[in-house]
Amino acid sequence: MIVATPSSASRVRAWGFVAIVLSLLPVGSAVAQPRGPVVVSPEIADRSVTFRVLAPKADEVTLFSSDLPRELLTGEFAKDDEGVWSLTIENVPGGAYRYLFEIDGVRTVDPRHTETSESNGNLWSLVRVPGAAFMDRADVPHGSVTRVNYRSRVLDRDRRLHVYTPPGYESSSEKYPVFYLLHGAGDSDDAWTSVGRAHDILDNLIAAQKIVPMIVVMPNGHTGPFSWIQPVARDERSGNVGNASFEQEFVEEIRPMIETRYRVIDAPNRRAIAGLSMGGAQTLEILTRQPKDFAHVGVFSSGLIFGDPTVWEAKNQAMLDDAEVRAGIRLLWFGIGKEDFLLRQAKATVELLERHEFEPTYVETDGGHTWSNWQRYLEQFAPQLFRD
Numbered sequence: 065m066i067v068a069t070p071s072s073a074s075r076v077r078a079w080g081f082v083a084i085v086l087s088l089l090p091v092g093s094a095v096a097q098p099r100g101p102v103v104v105s106p107e108i109a110d111r112s113v114t115f116r117v118l119a120p121k122a123d124e125v126t127l128f129s130s131d132l133p134r135e136l137l138t139g140e141f142a143k144d145d146e147g148v149w150s151l152t153i154e155n156v157p158g159g160a161y162r163y164l165f166e167i168d169g170v171r172t173v174d175p176r177h178t179e180t181s182e183s184n185g186n187l188w189s190l191v192r193v194p195g196a197a198f199m200d201r202a203d204v205p206h207g208s209v210t211r212v213n214y215r216s217r218v219l220d221r222d223r224r225l226h227v228y229t230p231p232g233y234e235s236s237s238e239k240y241p242v243f244y245l246l247h248g249a250g251d252s253d254d255a256w257t258s259v260g261r262a263h264d265i266l267d268n269l270i271a272a273q274k275i276v277p278m279i280v281v282m283p284n285g286h287t288g289p290f291s292w293i294q295p296v297a298r299d300e301r302s303g304n305v306g307n308a309s310f311e312q313e314f315v316e317e318i319r320p321m322i323e324t325r326y327r328v329i330d331a332p333n334r335r336a337i338a339g340l341s342m343g344g345a346q347t348l349e350i351l352t353r354q355p356k357d358f359a360h361v362g363v364f365s366s367g368l369i370f371g372d373p374t375v376w377e378a379k380n381q382a383m384l385d386d387a388e389v390r391a392g393i394r395l396l397w398f399g400i401g402k403e404d405f406l407l408r409q410a411k412a413t414v415e416l417l418e419r420h421e422f423e424p425t426y427v428e429t430d431g432g433h434t435w436s437n438w439q440r441y442l443e444q445f446a447p448q449l450f451r452d
Contacts, residue, residue: 158195
């Protein structure tokens with residue numbers, strides 16, 4: 065083996081460059097000293113969270129969050145003599161929360177914090193507050209979360225999804241049940257494993273022997289621009305905003321790709337699908353296209369929320385009245401909060417299904433259209449899967 069070594073001339077040039085750099089540093093200093101105050105944000109102590117941002121020329125700083133309880137967002141930032149703005153929120157429940165700083169009207173992520181969560185239209189900073197044992201990062205075996213990039217023929221563009229594989233998947237040859245888990249309108253395929261903490265919830269449930277180890281697939285339910293908090297342009301190619309053609313992509317590409325690449329048990333009673341809000345409506349639509357392929361179905365904070373339910377009912381009359389379809393669905397689970405703005409639609413969807421002799425399980429909880437509910441619904445739904 066031949067090992068190349070730098071020539072003496074090269075070493076001289078390298079040391080000469082180092083000498084020049086060192087000569088530019090302050091006298092008496094081996095390394096450049098940081099300029100300005102040290103800012104730590106967020107800082108968590110028990111159930112209090114302190115947010116800080118250096119903005120010496122700003123006139124106003126506020127905190128924007130779609131996840132923190134509204135009653136906690138009443139405080140104001142204070143500015144110190146060094147230009148650091150700070151806000152402490154007390155009694156924050158354990159959980160995961162997205163937030164942004166709004167500095168003189170401009171929203172931005174926390175520049176001192178690296179943990180983030182992706183929505184379909186923007187990036188959030190993410191803070192995790194210990195205290196929710198079911199989704200805290202525990203000292204248990206952990207599964208893996210993989211970002212899978214692929215080219216969609218249906219949409220003619222590059223796409224991405226997330227896949228959770230349980231502990232031991234890589235070292236075994238075992239086949240596993242598969243659970244397709246869909247996000248809501250404000251989010252992306254990143255959401256269930258960032259703010260949703262799905263992988264931590266599943267790891268903890270597996271360690272407690274409360275669920276069957278499973279593969280969980282979290283696709284991107286959006287096929288065009290969408291955002292609740294900022295304007296978006298229509299897609300130049302399709303003209304669509306939102307989720308057009310997702311169900312087609314799921315049936316024709318996503319599911320076949322997953323069930324070819326991963327060691328999945330190819331049986332309806334080992335296949336589940338669920339989604340929150342927009343994803344719940346997409347779940348019901350996928351069920352109409354492949355009604356005998358999923359034995360376990362979950363709808364979180366949703367129902368028939370797109371279009372006229374009577375039109376949907378008439379269009380899917382044959383499926384709804386098919387006794388074989390009804391017998392094959394072993395779990396049809398609805399969960400929604402009493403303060404959720406889609407409560408009426410969820411109840412109406414359950415009643416429609418009952419009229420056709422389906423037997424949905426309906427769970428009504430406290431709270432609204434929030435991740436704190438959806439995390440709990442996943443914790444309640446997953447242990448009911450693949451038990452027969």
